[in-house]
Amino acid sequence: RGLYDFLTDRKTMTTSLKQALKTHFGFDSFKSKLQEDVVKAVVRGDRDVFVCMPTGAGKSLCYQLPAVLAEGITLVISPLIALIRDQVDHLRDHNIPACSINSKLPAVERRLILADLGSSSPKLKLLYITPEMVASPSFQPCLTDLCSRSLLSHLAVDEAHCVSQWGHDFRPDYLKLGELRARLPGVPCLALTATAPKNVQEDIIQSLKLRLPLSFITPVFRNNLHYDVIFRELLPNPYVHLHAFIKKALMLDSGSNGQGCGIVYCRTREGCETVAYQLTKLGILSKAYHAGLKAGDRTEVQNEWMQGRVLVIVATISFGMGVDKANVRFVAHWNLAKSLTSYYQESGRAGRDGLPSSCRTYYSAKDKAQINFFICQDVNRRQRKRGSAKESDKAAITDFEAMVSFCEREGCRHATISKFFGDKTPNCAGACDFCSNPKVVQAQLARAAALRTNTLAAPSNTPKGPFGFQADLYEGGKKGYGFERYDEGGEGNEDDGTKRKKEFSDLFKKQMKLRKVKHDNYCVSCCVDADCPLREASSQKIPKLTVKHEVFKNSKSSNLYKAAVLKKVTRKRIGAGQRGSSNPFITAKDLLKSSMLDTESNKEKESGRFFNDSSGDMKAKRERLKETNMDTSSAASSSIKARAKAVSASLDNPTKGGKAMSKKQQKLAEAAKSSRNISQYFTKKQTTEKIQEDADMPEELDATFSHTPSEIAQENISREQHSPASVEAVESSQDVIQAESKTAVIVIPDDNKEKKTAEILNTSEQDTTSITEDLSPPAKRSRPTDGHSRRVTFNPSVQERALHPVNVPPKPVMLKEAADIVVRYLDPFYKQGKFATKELFKSFARYLSHLLAEGRSRGKSQVKAEAKALIKKFFSSVQRCESEADWKHLKRPHSRKTTEKNK
Numbered sequence: 001r002g003l004y005d006f007l008t009d010r011k012t013m014t015t016s017l018k019q020a021l022k023t024h025f026g027f028d029s030f031k032s033k034l035q036e037d038v039v040k041a042v043v044r045g046d047r048d049v050f051v052c053m054p055t056g057a058g059k060s061l062c063y064q065l066p067a068v069l070a071e072g073i074t075l076v077i078s079p080l081i082a083l084i085r086d087q088v089d090h091l092r093d094h095n096i097p098a099c100s101i102n103s104k105l106p107a108v109e110r111r112l113i114l115a116d117l118g119s120s121s122p123k124l125k126l127l128y129i130t131p132e133m134v135a136s137p138s139f140q141p142c143l144t145d146l147c148s149r150s151l152l153s154h155l156a157v158d159e160a161h162c163v164s165q166w167g168h169d170f171r172p173d174y175l176k177l178g179e180l181r182a183r184l185p186g187v188p189c190l191a192l193t194a195t196a197p198k199n200v201q202e203d204i205i206q207s208l209k210l211r212l213p214l215s216f217i218t219p220v221f222r223n224n225l226h227y228d229v230i231f232r233e234l235l236p237n238p239y240v241h242l243h244a245f246i247k248k249a250l251m252l253d254s255g256s257n258g259q260g261c262g263i264v265y266c267r268t269r270e271g272c273e274t275v276a277y278q279l280t281k282l283g284i285l286s287k288a289y290h291a292g293l294k295a296g297d298r299t300e301v302q303n304e305w306m307q308g309r310v311l312v313i314v315a316t317i318s319f320g321m322g323v324d325k326a327n328v329r330f331v332a333h334w335n336l337a338k339s340l341t342s343y344y345q346e347s348g349r350a351g352r353d354g355l356p357s358s359c360r361t362y363y364s365a366k367d368k369a370q371i372n373f374f375i376c377q378d379v380n381r382r383q384r385k386r387g388s389a390k391e392s393d394k395a396a397i398t399d400f401e402a403m404v405s406f407c408e409r410e411g412c413r414h415a416t417i418s419k420f421f422g423d424k425t426p427n428c429a430g431a432c433d434f435c436s437n438p439k440v441v442q443a444q445l446a447r448a449a450a451l452r453t454n455t456l457a458a459p460s461n462t463p464k465g466p467f468g469f470q471a472d473l474y475e476g477g478k479k480g481y482g483f484e485r486y487d488e489g490g491e492g493n494e495d496d497g498t499k500r501k502k503e504f505s506d507l508f509k510k511q512m513k514l515r516k517v518k519h520d521n522y523c524v525s526c527c528v529d530a531d532c533p534l535r536e537a538s539s540q541k542i543p544k545l546t547v548k549h550e551v552f553k554n555s556k557s558s559n560l561y562k563a564a565v566l567k568k569v570t571r572k573r574i575g576a577g578q579r580g581s582s583n584p585f586i587t588a589k590d591l592l593k594s595s596m597l598d599t600e601s602n603k604e605k606e607s608g609r610f611f612n613d614s615s616g617d618m619k620a621k622r623e624r625l626k627e628t629n630m631d632t633s634s635a636a637s638s639s640i641k642a643r644a645k646a647v648s649a650s651l652d653n654p655t656k657g658g659k660a661m662s663k664k665q666q667k668l669a670e671a672a673k674s675s676r677n678i679s680q681y682f683t684k685k686q687t688t689e690k691i692q693e694d695a696d697m698p699e700e701l702d703a704t705f706s707h708t709p710s711e712i713a714q715e716n717i718s719r720e721q722h723s724p725a726s727v728e729a730v731e732s733s734q735d736v737i738q739a740e741s742k743t744a745v746i747v748i749p750d751d752n753k754e755k756k757t758a759e760i761l762n763t764s765e766q767d768t769t770s771i772t773e774d775l776s777p778p779a780k781r782s783r784p785t786d787g788h789s790r791r792v793t794f795n796p797s798v799q800e801r802a803l804h805p806v807n808v809p810p811k812p813v814m815l816k817e818a819a820d821i822v823v824r825y826l827d828p829f830y831k832q833g834k835f836a837t838k839e840l841f842k843s844f845a846r847y848l849s850h851l852l853a854e855g856r857s858r859g860k861s862q863v864k865a866e867a868k869a870l871i872k873k874f875f876s877s878v879q880r881c882e883s884e885a886d887w888k889h890l891k892r893p894h895s896r897k898t899t900e901k902n903k
């Protein structure tokens with residue numbers, strides 16, 4: 001920082017900085033006094049700096065300008081590759097040498113960058129990296145080298161609130177930045193965020209180990225933003241209402257165009273599509289933007305909106321981060337934001353140019369209940385995973401409560417926000433609905449309370465209205481039935497409010513309890529349809545099936561149930577066969593035929609049901625699998641084996657059969673049929689899944705609503721999704737199987753673990769690295785012709801051989817089996833964070849599976865041993881897998897010796 005010496009004189013510094021600002025960025029002056037002060041503090045470099053300035057205040061320049069002036073390189077930590085890309089492009093446009101190292105970087109570029117960093121005087125001024133990359137072993141040598149040569153001028157941590165568990169976008173990898181900070185004691189650190197309540201601010205300072213930082217905190221109050229809340233359920237036609245709001249905000253009636261544009265935020269993709277459609281129908285060209293669109297379409301929509309060709313973008317909250325548009329005249333939330341912090345940030349995208357703009361939330365009690373549900377579910381999930389509760393679990397709940405209270409409480413909206421962020425009460429001066437007309441707000445609240453009381457109090461057989469009107473059919477209820485508007489007066493009293501709260505809270509608790517049970521535990525009494533004959537667990541036997549209820553009770557999925565039933569039946573038959581010296585399995589061949597026919601005809605009907613039972617707890621299933629002493633490989637494979645046994649037995653005794661057998665055949669067929677039918681009893685009512693699907697939590701939420709691999713797999717199963725890749729793999733493994741088989745074709749239900757393997761290996765739905773990035777492919781891709789069950793062909797003679805392992809060489813392992821083995825062994829590593837991304841994990845699993853299935857000449861145990869050895873070998877040299885290059889040199893052990901040694 002010797003170069004800064006010439007800047008020590010205050011006056012000279014100001015002049016020089018202004019010159020540099022003009023030269024490098026083309027700006028005539030600083031955006032604000034605050035921006036100038038921050039830049040000066042960073043340039044001085046004698047203290048760490050903490051910056052909390054609203055979006056659009058020009059935070060990036062606070063480290064970019066000093067970076068250009070300093071000797072050495074400024075290391076910038078940013079959470080999203082997309083954001084990084086924007087920043088790097090922007091800097092390059094200004095001829096400022098900047099680049100990024102990330103997992104998506106082509107190897108050639110990476111080498112060039114590393115070469116420059118390794119040179120005696122690197123040209124690079126700003127190096128952007130993700131927190132994941134900072135922690136990766138492959139980056140460490142580079143970092144150490146830069147440190148040892150004192151080539152790091154600054155460390156800038158953008159979106160620093162991600163470091164705090166109290167923050168709305170907590171990223172565990174941000175926590176590792178504390179260690180990084182400790183490794184760079186002489187390098188001044190700058191932490192920047194737009195939104196950080198007091199506790200988050202404290203967390204940032206502590207986690208990043210900032211030493212007596214100079215804090216630059218802008219008050220959150222922005223007087224050019226007008227906030228209001230509309231209770232959507234009170235509106236006769238919410239779309240018309242929204243349309244009117246937009247027309248006013250964009251001054252469309254005044255006939256002038258070019259009055260800016262706006263954003264409508266929706267929680268779901270479907271919501272985006274519907275609102276965009278409705279607005280367009282009403283005359284305002286609007287386009288939807290969400291993760292379900294192809295990347296190209298998304299970019300096009302964004303460009304059209306940026307260029308003013310589309311006035312309104314209707315988006316999930318994934319849209320907006322890093323979008324810098326000055327003339328956003330309104331931001332409307334069609335659904336409640338998940339937290340007040342998020343709301344402040346999202347709504348803050350309005351009026352960046354300082355001109356008057358509107359921020360509106362369309363509140364609904366339904367949204368409130370749904371979001372609350374998701375937050376609680378997420379907290380529960382995390383607590384279950386962790387095994388204990390944490391103080392910070394409350395963060396999401398508290399922040400959401402603040403959002404609800406912002407909508408439901410009487411009072412100045414700006415004051416509520418300021419108070420939440422620890423600021424003084426601002427002078428709103430009519431910049432919110434409450435301050436401009438408190439009576440309207442009070443009236444609306446009273447009506448919402450009355451509506452809820454009416455809805456709750458109304459018994460289901462309430463006399464119908466004049467036209468057969470039923471309150472709940474119309475969402476808006478009795479009030480919504482009419483044509484009144486939210487601001488047309490109305491009385492309410494305090495008792496009403498208290499009563500409403502209590503009733504609503506009771507209802508909510510009740511609903512939560514119901515849903516929680518469904519999610520936590522499979523429970524016959526509440527998850528089984530009311531008309532199911534098995535509802536009364538005490539005495540029922542399964543209709544048309546003489547199997548005791550024990551089996552039913554102990555099986556939590558139809559697969560397991562079927563396997564257990566078949567096992568029981570098989571055992572009985574074996575016994576019978578021995579006693580009667582006739583082999584009952586002689587009829588199994590026929591049974592198989594009949595079951596084929598049967599299954600084919602029932603395929604469509606059943607397939608969905610088989611899938612549904614996969615939504616149970618996979619872990620529990622695995623446990624139960626062990627308990628039932630079955631082959632741990634999979635329930636489906638046991639059912640294949642059971643059938644294969646039957647087939648092989650029948651082949652062993654081809655002449656035996658006759659009438660007696662056909663009776664057994666009937667019974668077995670019946671059992672098989674009933675066991676399939678039984679799956680319908682497990683079919684959960686779709687309510688909770690539906691809600692979840694409806695919610696379609698956008699990617700930005702994924703930071704809080706993050707998933708473990710098994711949860712991802714499970715979610716994918718329950719949503720019956722297949723990414724094209726997963727279909728591919730299933731097909732490719734089938735191809736392998738089919739190529740070898742020319743015999744029986746049966747349809748077997750998907751087994752949980754098998755499916756999990758396929759999903760883990762192939763889905764690209766969730767990317768754990770880009771948590772806040774909305775770049776995942778559509779969640780609802782499904783295989784059009786997929787009837788949910790997979791057609792798997794198998795060769796009885798192969799299965800037969802497996803029954804006699806002593807006499808015949810081991811059955812060669814096929815790709816699908818290899819994949820099963822690999823995923824089982826690799827999963828723990830993934831869970832321990834040994835892969836930088838889920839994509840890498842899947843890619844590696846795919847690679848290993850192919851490697852192990854190569855040549856198809858080895859048996860299962862050998863493949864297992866080789867898989868273990870390979871994985872062990874891999875992780876002995878790689879601490880954490882960062883790129884595909886990491887396993888380039890990994891080869892299958894050739895000699896038996898190697899395998900033995902590694903066992």
Ligand SMILES: Nc1ncnc2c1ncn2[C@@H]1O[C@H](COP(=O)(O)OP(=O)(O)OP(=O)(O)O)[C@@H](O)[C@H]1O
Nearest residue numbers: 027029030031054055056057058059060061194324
């Ligand atoms: N001194 C300046 N004069 C004029 N424009 C500026 C100045 N500094 C920054 N800007 C512009 O202001 C806009 C917002 O800046 P920037 O993206 O850095 O804001 P931010 O505070 O980082 O916002 P966010 O929180 O959304 O990232 C950019 O277009 C930037 O080029």
Ligand SMILES: [Zn+2]
Nearest residue numbers: 412428432435
């Ligand atoms: Zn106010």
